[in-house]
Amino acid sequence: MRIGVHSGNLFAGVLGVAKLQLDIWGPDVEIANHLESTGEPGYVHVSSRTLASLNLDDYTVIPGTIKAQEDPVLQKHPMSTYLITGAAQRDSYQQSRDPHPASMLDIQSRPKQHSRSSKQLSTTEELQMEFRNMPVGGFDCSYCLPSKPGQNKKKQTKNDLGMFCAAFKDSRVEWDFLRRPDYMLKYSILMAWFIGNCLVFIQLVTNRRNCPPCILVDILAFFYLTALLCISWYKKYCHWMYRNDETRLYGPFSCLVFRLFEGIQQSMSRRLLLYLSILGTYFLVVFLIVINCEADLFQLSFIEAKLYRYEVSRDVCFHPWAFTNMMALILGTSYMFSRISFSLKTIISLVEVIVYFIFIFLQFTYVFHHSVTTTPYLIAEVAHATRIIVTFVTFYLKERQVEFNTKTNFKLNIDLQNKQHAADITNQSIIILLNNILPTHVVEVYLSNVAKHQLYYENYSMVSVMFASLINFQMDLPGLRILNNIVTEFDKLLSVYKEYFVVEKIKIVGCTYMAACGLDFNLVENSSRGLGEISERLSRPPTLSGSIRSDASHDEVVLVMATFALDLMRTLSVCNMAYSEIPTERGFSHGNICIGISSGEIMAGVVGASQPHYDIWGHPVNLASRMQSTGLAGHIQVTEESAKILSGYGISSTFRDLTYVKGVGKIPTYFVDIDTGFQFIFIPGPPSERRGTTLDTFFLERKSTEEEEYFQ
Structure with a gap:
């Protein structure tokens, strides 16, 4: 492993509005990058500033490499570089091998801003803690003593209720509680009917005087309470009587009784009126015998x-x-x-x-x-x-x-x-x-599989990869603001490419915009999903041109990727014109872009479980990066294979030369021909000789509507 480490100042943030990722920028970041590229495997290549912050007794230090002394970026910032390696196994290394390592930092001394408690509780422990914190009725003598930290939640729960009337101190919660339906109402009415009959019985037995008003009131009270009982239990009775007839339709009278009781059950004011009327009936029965007393x-x-x-x-x-x-019974009813x-x-x-x-x-x-x-x-x-x-x-x-x-x-x-x-x-x-x-088709898989530490990957036989690097941008705060605006405009273009072949933004590295076309799960030849899911995928109706066969080339992705690259150039040109009209932003109106495209078989997947990132790997990825790094500003450089595919669609490409590519050697490269209006230059000949594609409709509609609407 080759590692470069540098210490200094930097900017950190998020660029764009799609496929968000935290990134860092600044001259010191570029220095660290070049320290890595000019280092040696098996060593950590550090700057003199970083070395000054280390304990030299713990490391073996040797001078830096000759590449670092000749590197133009490192020469802009004169510094000495060093290669370091461990002198011996230190205590920190032994602790890292311990299954339960002790923290080397005093976590409690640092402010807790966004982190949870250092002690992660299991689900069982959390449930036990919640159970212990559940409030119970009665008087707790511990409330008279100084409280412990763990008792605060329990006290807070009990303090929500009043002491004598057990009412919520928050009136909104109290009203919400009272307005809830009373599903025990029919049982309360049953008990009220029973107590009412007891009052009538006691009154009739103990009152031996001839009292016609008392008898009349007793009869009315009995029929009133009986009517309430019938209304409240009528629905229950019907369900019990016709419990085996699920298709039975009830008549208008039954539905009226049902709605009447449900209205009382659901309404707080109606329940209160019913409650007061029952108590009034009781008092009427009792006070008649009091009035008749001489x-x-x-x-x-x-x-x-x-x-x-x-x-x-x-x-x-x-x-x-x-x-x-009788008064005791009325108190019970109350x-x-x-x-x-x-x-x-x-x-x-x-x-x-x-x-x-x-x-x-x-x-x-x-x-x-x-x-x-x-x-x-x-x-x-x-x-x-x-x-x-x-x-x-x-x-x-x-x-x-x-x-x-x-x-x-x-x-x-x-x-x-x-x-x-x-x-x-x-x-x-x-x-x-x-x-x-992450891409949409990866989210569900990531949530279910990555939590189990399973590797997720996808193999694609034909994907077009693009690297677009913005040139002439200073990595300072104003430059980052302009860069964010431009990247945001680039991200908005992704919404245009949501039909047929989707263009996926992969990441941004510094000022380089990386995207790929053809990362559709319907095109996967092999993945970490099960065979059942792959069979289900293959059984889906085709949404792309042609059927979903493993031998399909799908080289339309190259055309889509080249079109997207051309849109990036057109968007940057529009941004430059907009900044040139603003006096304070004219210094940022000279941005340019260098684009490289390659295509072929790649592998895609999710890297890591912490701060996951969807990335792609393969020879076309490396070639696309080299096409960008060896290209020219204002041009789209492609490999020979991609140039042949574009020529099949009538797009002209110019042979550049044999270009040296690190790790590959000299390979033929081409520039896609573009006119001054940022339009493709087509190969002379009748359009009928050009290769047909199902994307023609997409390009025609887009040219007439979406493109014009976007760039206005």
Whole structure:
């Protein structure tokens, strides 16, 4: 391996809008490149500036090569070069061989800007941590103690809910929770129907007085609650009755009942109205027996019973313990409905308790005082109040626990949905970025195979490769800005070449634009995909000219590549004219381009798993690079094979000479003939003698529409 290392200043960034990649520019980058090219295999060729930053005791240092002393780029920046190699196996080398190497850098001392935690947790550990952080109901004594770092997330989750009413502190989340459908509504109505019947039964049994209004209210309450029960359970009943008839169509009445209940179930305001109407029905049943109670007559009757020693008649007033039990049932109903604000249910329950206390201690004190007590040491009204208080506290704590768990699960589901949404957006962004880094047909394969450290490659029998180098560009900030604008215009041309044979941008190296035509997976002869996928590919209908056979030459790619190269020259000419009209940019209006094209069999694939890059290799790639490096500005230099293919389409080429190509020797090269208007010069003769191609329609349409529209 031959390595060159130099230290200095540089610019880093991304050029263009397609196939993005981070690159670096500057004179020091060029120096490092020439240090590599003038170095020796087995050594690291470094500059004196880099050597000054090293510990010389760890290396064997010898003078640099003669090539470096004669290199024109290195001579522009007078410096001494050295070849270094390791003196012995150092500790860092031994540590790199250790399966669990210790970090040589103090990671904690460096600012964490874009990196995750240094300790990568496994999926099981992350799930265990999430489980430990899940909030639970009740009071946690650890909140009174200083918190540990791991408890912050748990406290944050609990702090989202209020202490007494378990309401979300974020009103938007609270309203979102309340507006969700109540799928337990029919069960709540069933319990409300049962409790309502209990109230009616208690009222009828304990009230021995003749009270026609009470009987009427009891009948209306029964039918109202029964109607609600039928509406809520009618759909369930129909599904149970006709569970084996999946094709059954329900009538208008059934559909009306279905929509009525679903409307109540889905609407928060309708559920609230239903909840208040049920409680109002209960209070109407209870207060009728209270209104019919003659407290003065009961007091007189009780005194007479004590004086004349006969049994007290309870017909003149309600039974105190019956009234208390009825209030306890109403308290249970107040907390029974879900998706009703817990604060509202608590307020209603407190009002019920307060009204009950008014009856006990102010309105009907004598009636409750002379009732039976539950404990010999408590007076009767205190025993009644104790039962109601215990009932209220019990239902409050129980319902708060249910509310806390329900809202916690709701919050966790909302957070999970937000994370899933964020993950979907991230995945879409990743796919978009990958499609802007890798060819489209490689993205799916890369996501599934590279993660398993599998090699992905493609063999193509005919691909045309182009290297286009921009000349007369200074690698400073203004020059990079102009270079980015030009490369962006080059990238926009790629959208024109999306039909028939696609032109793929491979990469940008310095000021050299590399592209290829013919990298279509339908043309792959061999790849790292399975045989099933290749069979599926071969069974697809042909989208190119002719059928998809392995013996097809597909030399149209050379014509497309040459046309794309001509478009690059035309685009650069337009950019030069535009910059010449801007006084501050006239110094950048003299850019020129040198293009080299070669064609043949190549291999393509993804290099590496970190910062992946789709690249191509093969003899045509090397030849295209040499065609560019040995070419002339303003010309398209091609190999003899490519010139013959272009001549088959009537495009004229001029023999240049036998050009020396490193690693190959002298080979014949040609310049594609271009006129001053950046149009191909065709071989004299009738057009009928030219080779036909399915791309003719593409070129005609493009010449009349896309090309004119783009360059305007």
